[in-house]
Amino acid sequence: MLFTSYRFLFFLLVLFTVYYIIPKKCQWMLLLAASYIFYAYAGWECLIFIGITTLTTYVAGRMIEQNHATQKNYLAAHKAELSKEEKKAYKERQKNKRFAVMTVCLILNFGILAVLKYTNFVIANMNGILELTGSTKVLAFQDLLLPLGISFYTFQSMGYLIDVHRGTYPAQKNLFKFALFVSFFPQLIQGPISRYDDLEKGLFGQHTFDWTNISFGLQRILWGYFKKLVIADRMLIGVNTLIGDTATYTGFYVFLGMLFYALQLYADFTGGIDITIGIAQVLGIPMQENFKRPYFSKGIKEYWRRWHISLGSWFTDYLFYPISVCKPMLKVSKWSRKVLGEKIGKRVPVYAASIAVWFVTGIWHGAAWNFVVWGLGNCFFIMLSQECEPLYEKFHNRFRVKEKVWFKAFQIIRTFLLMSSLRMLDCYRDVPMTFKMFGSMFTDWNVGEVLSAGVWNLGLGIHDYVVLAVGTLILFTVSMVGRRGSVREMIARKPIGVSLVIFGSLFIATVLFGAYGMGYDASQFIYNQF
Amino acid sequence: MSETKKVRRKRAVAVIIGLLVILAVLALLQRLVMPKYMGEVKEGALISEYYDEDKDFDVIFIGDCEVYENFVPATLWENYGINSYIRGSAQQLIWQSYYLMEETLQYEKPDVIVFNVLSLQYNEPQKEAYNRMTIDGMRWSTSKVECIQASMLESENFIEYVFPLLRYHDRWSELEPEDFQYLLGAEKVGHNGYYMQVGVVPVDYIPEGKILGDYSFGENAWSYLDKMVALCEENDVELVLIKAPSLYPEWYEEWDAQVEEYAAEHNLKYINFLEYTEEIGLDYSTDTYDAGLHLNLYGAVKLTDYFGAWLAEECELQDRRDEEALAEVWEVKLEDFYTQKEELEALKEEE
Structure with a gap:
């Protein structure tokens, strides 16, 4: 039963009703x-x-x-x-x-x-x-x-x-x-x-019937459907076109595909989690957050503390620490400190555990080498950034730009592009092909062609781009506002009419602009396949 | 009343009003995005027009394009005083015809129901677009519900018939001026269900029918014909089976034999007009607008005139032209009919 099926919505309706009627x-x-x-x-x-x-x-x-x-x-x-x-x-x-x-x-x-x-x-x-x-x-x-x-x-x-x-x-x-x-x-x-x-x-x-909790839950569900149906599934059309023909879509198309996929995956996965947490909230069951505005991260480590939080913490608690402190690893640690010196030697068990964790993280996402390489790629960049810490420190001591807005923006964009580049492995699902396509971004200079005509041949029309642009803007605005606290609570503090206009418009926009029904393939949430 | 209660009540009223406004907006959007069938494809508008009628017809035609393009109720009235209506739409499947018949009999009891048998060839649902043309125009009733259930393809959802906005929502990006123009009501397309065409495209080639592995009609299709027979018997209505004189798609001899046998078994009248083209006086170089697939107005008038004589005689239908109220209704209808004929002919001349 897909979350986006009518059957599922009917199932929820019946469940919510019966849930608060029975003892x-x-x-x-x-x-x-x-x-x-x-x-x-x-x-x-x-x-x-x-x-x-x-x-x-x-x-x-x-x-x-x-x-x-x-x-x-x-x-x-x-x-x-x-x-x-x-x-x-x-x-x-x-x-x-x-x-x-x-x-x-x-x-x-x-x-x-x-x-x-x-x-x-x-x-x-x-x-x-x-x-x-x-x-x-x-x-x-x-x-x-x-x-x-x-x-x-x-x-x-x-x-x-x-x-x-x-x-x-x-x-x-x-x-x-x-x-x-x-x-x-x-x-x-x-x-x-x-x-x-x-x-x-x-x-x-x-659980007793608590209207505030229920309305907050329903609002969260609606927000999830908006992200999934209006943004993710519409973007999917463009993504599928771009990755479906690797001979044609090279150069700047690859960059475009990378951005499209970043947006699609985020809207898809966070949309699904919004629906999940919203349903639980309607049922009176608090559930932990799985995302904290990951695309605003200034570094790769921070990104992984904010993206799929529950998976990261599972690996940390049940794999990373046990590996780090297991007897064989302690022996390795002792040996490495002796042979490589205290400074480098103490990192060996940590890095060994990290490599193991990222290998498993990769293969957890899919039984294919592209996922393994993706996992290890993340591991490599985390270690690299860790190794470069002293350099960063020197840089910041010299230039004092750490708190500048433009530098923070640079860090955010850099992290976003880095994570999006790694995600291309997930997109193309083939390691050599991914490297080839990544390379083509720097060798095939077709920006003019893509922007003048190419973007109109991706299965998306002007109306799709408008919907995606407005949808993304709303997503971005909500994320920005969300830094100050719960957006739903902020809206709830306003007069009731404001709430009704906002969520009424969101509902109508989802119904009208959602990519669902005849003409659209029923698209599963990406994380369903894991 | 305490302050809290007052606030709560105010809030509840605001929520109710807000929800009603949202529903109203959704209803308006639904009307906006639903196809109006006022452009090139007008056939989808025919089914709903029936509900505006007085529903006192002597003859009801039921079937696909072979009825709504080949029979002219205006001619039946003018020449024989027979008050008739066509409940047909594009590729109307036999179960859809059955449920339309069932629905019609809820409103009235005509003397004769004429069913065109071409749709017996389909045993399963075919195309969503055609389903929609027939079903969207029907008013809600158990007949409509069952018709939807019988017609839905795997990719369709019942809820999308209940709330067509869910089906047509993505038309927002392809809205045309006619969607706004006919937002609150469409123009009348049919003349008692007849869809007028005055173009002339002579037959110069008749595509040969494919050789089929099995010429037997499907069980499902037969079961609906059985249901039609039973329904007409129950309601004391005479069921007449016809095959319109369209030259293609192929009407195989094997199919014809099966229908003949069925008609004989059930004591039904069956006319295959393809065998009477000379008697009717059809000239396929002037009487068809699409090279033999359907008749144009001139051919349809000839066919209707021939059939009218048959109906009056074989089914003993009375001439009702002396009924004042009915004659007045037809006077208006005939005026519309001839006005449109003139307009279309003038347009043809211009082209």
Whole structure:
């Protein structure tokens, strides 16, 4: 069920209505039923996989918690009898048991994800190697089901399990409540990847009809649809044209495509997240933000703190830190400090962990080398900027431009262009082709041709450009105003007529100028495919 | 009343008024972006014109372009005193004809319903644009709902028939002066459902029909013909099957045989006018405006005159020209009819 389908809107209408009619203690049950109905639309087979993840994670979480309790009781009961060493040994044994349970569950679930998502990637690479070795043998690709949102719900569930293992919060005792945490439909297919302790209260709490909350939620949903339908899906026409014919669209076209894709992806992904968070808000469930005006970032590190925040923090908490402080890495750290000196040696484990994280981030986005290169490219620029810090400092000490508006604007544009350039790997989906097209921006000088005639041959007419320009201007204005706080709250403080005019116009503009219905291909949100 | 309550009430009133204004704007926009069918393609405007009529017809023609371009109700009235109307639109599929028939019978009980059988060849929905031409003009009723459900292609959505703005919203970028001109109401296109054409393009070549693997009509199509027969029986209306004398698309002998057999089985009258072109006096060098696909006004008048005599005799229809009220209505209609004829002929002369 696409977020942009009429069926989904009808589904929401029914859900919202029933949600506030039924007894409050049943609200979470309704959400569970709704989530499974939503998920079943992607195919009944998908339910098996989400069911396995739910059940195994639930059982593992409970086992870990019971082990915690057993340990506590045992130690309390045998406090006097056990020596310090015996207690330590006992704790170590229990810790290993818990670790084993967690590891088995992690391997099983990440294994499912890996097999379903990456088998054909591995086969393609093996075929490549076989070809290089002169072998005529070709391994057949497998027709595997890729359950909707598997990357999101697997990461969310495994984050929960690791937290339970760490003792961050107790495991959920009710299987069905846990099933709701895993399958909560608005976030199931494109995030954010929520933490259990963030969602728990909202998901299982009892919610009364609160008009302010509901109207804010509806406004957020509307804003999401505006971004998706009016900007992203209209821009998609131009993007598809530009990347669909790499022989024709070189030079300045590539630059144009890069900008178009940056705008399309932002409007698409943030639009989807707005709809998700808006739906949750109508249901009375607070959800963490996933974006904080990333295109206003002045550096690549800052950008990644503001773009797809939940994924970044997941990798930081559950991959980067564990790798950085694991025993083998500590050994490497010791060795590198000894061999390379304190200054360089201490960076080795950090950089090794960063490379691992960015490799996984890349491949999480898609089972293809372009995503891997994209991930490692981000890693390279982050490390480079880190290495250049002393140089920046010298520069700023000498020139004192750091606080100048024009310099900040330069930093923002530089970061935007850098991130957009890296994203071309996602756009062209082929590493050599991406480099070739990137190079053509500097070798094929066709700016005049593109601006005079070319822009009219991209499947977009004057009316499309006008809509996109106005839409982007609105997007930009809202982002600028949003720096001072919640835009919806600012509007709510104005007389009611202002609210009605603004959101009424937004609604009418979305209905009238949205790229949907006959004549437009139903376009999934880009992040649905992850 | 406390201050808070007053503020709340004021707020609620403002919200209601605001929502009503938004709805009104949306309704206006919907009218604006919906096709008016007042330009080159006028056929889409025909279906809705029926609702303005008095609905006391003796004969109702139902079918596709082979009825609304080949039969002239004005001629039936002038020559035989038969009060008739055509409920037809472009590529009107058989289930659409059925639901239009069902809807018509909710309003009136004519003596005869004439159904053109060409659409039996289609067993499944065809084109969205044609669906729209037929269905958008229908008034809301269970017949319309069922007609939509029977006609929708996979890519269509029911809600887009309920709120056509959702379907036509992207026409905002291609609006023409006629969209504003006819925002609040369109001009009348048909003459009791007849779409007048006075051009002459003689037949110089008849494309040969493709050889088909199977000449049997589909089950779905037959089921709707069965429903038509049952509906007419229920309402004591005589159903007459016809095939208009269009030279192409091909009307295969195998198809004709099936319809003949069906008509005989169900005790229906069936006329294939392609077999009577000489008796009708059709001259395909002067009587068609598109080289044999449809008749022009001159050919349609000949065909209608021939059929009128048949209807009066075989269906025993009364001459109603002496009914004063009806005659007055027709007087106005005939004036419109001949005015447009003159205008179109003058235009043709200029060209």
